[in-house]
Amino acid sequence: MPRFAPLPDRRPAIVAGASAGIGEATAIELAARGFPVALGARRVEKLEDIVGKINAGGGEAVGFHLDVTDPNSVKSFVANAEEALGEIEVMVAGAGDTYFGKLADISTDEFDSQLQIHLVGANRLATAVLPGMLERQRGDLIFVGSEVALRQRPHMGAYGAAKAALVAMVNNLQMELEGTGVRASIVHPGPTKTSMGWSLPADLIGPALEDWAKWGQARHDYFLRAADLARAITFVAETPRGGFIANMELQPEAPLTTAPQERRQLKLDEEKLT
Template identity: 55%
Template sequence: MPRFAPHPEKRATIVAGASAGIGAATATTLAAAGHPVALGARRAEKCEEVAERIRAAGGEAVALPLDVTDDGSVRKFVAAATEALGPIEIVVSGAGDLAAGQIHEMDSDAFAAQVGVHLVGAHRLVSAVVPEMVGRRRGDIVFIGSDVVPMPRPRMGAYVPAKAGLEAMAQTMRMELEGTGVRASVVRPGPTSTSMGMNWDEQTTAAVLKDWMRWGLARHPYFLRASDIAAAVASVVSAPRGVHYTLVEVEPEAPLREDEA
């Protein structure tokens, strides 16, 4: 006799930060697996474009405005997603941006804004969804972390401490949720080609790359694709009941070396 009742065949999913990059790829991948998806971001029109592609491919998706820095926006988003799709079974917390700069040179409001998006915003989602998951005794929360947590990168401003706090929150939740049937997991990407950092000017980009190379943090030029991270998220949430992928680290494979013979 199984130790746990299996997951429902279709699991209502919300993806925060779904307008582009990892979030959009994750929503698309989970919808292709048969899960109805609510896509949320400040750029709701971009979410709608992704949702239209999902529906055109035969999936079920709704696009809703979401600002994780605003408690009312988060509550409204979760309520609308629940009304459209049913009780939320999967939460993917990936909303965020990336501001470059040295910590001691950052304005404190800019520093707080990064922490507010990556860490406090994730907590708003958790507080809005997880209590009902605990009541149903099942559910998955997946936080998109970063390899800057075990290997901090200079000039990442508040991004490094924000992601470190996020992963610490996830680890604490894993302990607190033990025995509830709700799984809290981290997918930790390495360097990934997304829209984050694409608005840096040439001088900022050069300074960042120079410091990364000085500290040995840019070993090769290959980057992950957003779809690679989406595949990792799909693996985490598709694990059968009784199995918990607590941390999945994803790094780009290096280019093949030339034969040395």
């Protein structure tokens, strides 16, 4: 006799921040794995293109405007998603951006903007879908964290503080939701190549990279791709009942220290010497 009823075949999902980067890749991956997906972001015109590609490829997707800093926008987005796809089974809170700047140089309003997006916005989205999940005694709340929440980086103090607070919120959710059937998970991306942050001017990126190197935080120049995180997030969503992924950290694999052809040449050189 199974301890839990299996997850339903149809599991509608919502993805916040789905117009680019990790959110876009996650929506595409979830749809490819059979999840009906509602994409939310402020750039609705970008969503239309992504939704069109997903549906043309045999997936099921809709897109609606979403600003996680606006309570009415969140309520409207969730209502539209449920009307279009059905009761929400999976939430992916991935909306956000990265603000570069030393804490002494940024204003309190700029600091607060990161808290509003990454912490309050994530809370707002979760509380919008939680009542239905609690009633059905199942559901997945998946939050996109950051390695910066685990190991702070200079020039990213506001972002790091918001993501660290997000970790605390998710840990509390995990304790408070125990026994309800609702699972709360957080996935921490390491350095990832997206437009978020890396489109900033060199006068902001350059000093940050120098300080990261000073603190041993720039070990190599390989980055994760958005698709790498999308697979990890989808894995969390697909985990069968009876267990859940509490925390996951994904880091980019370093480049090989020597290329295959170089290793072959070294071996040939060694053979000549012997």
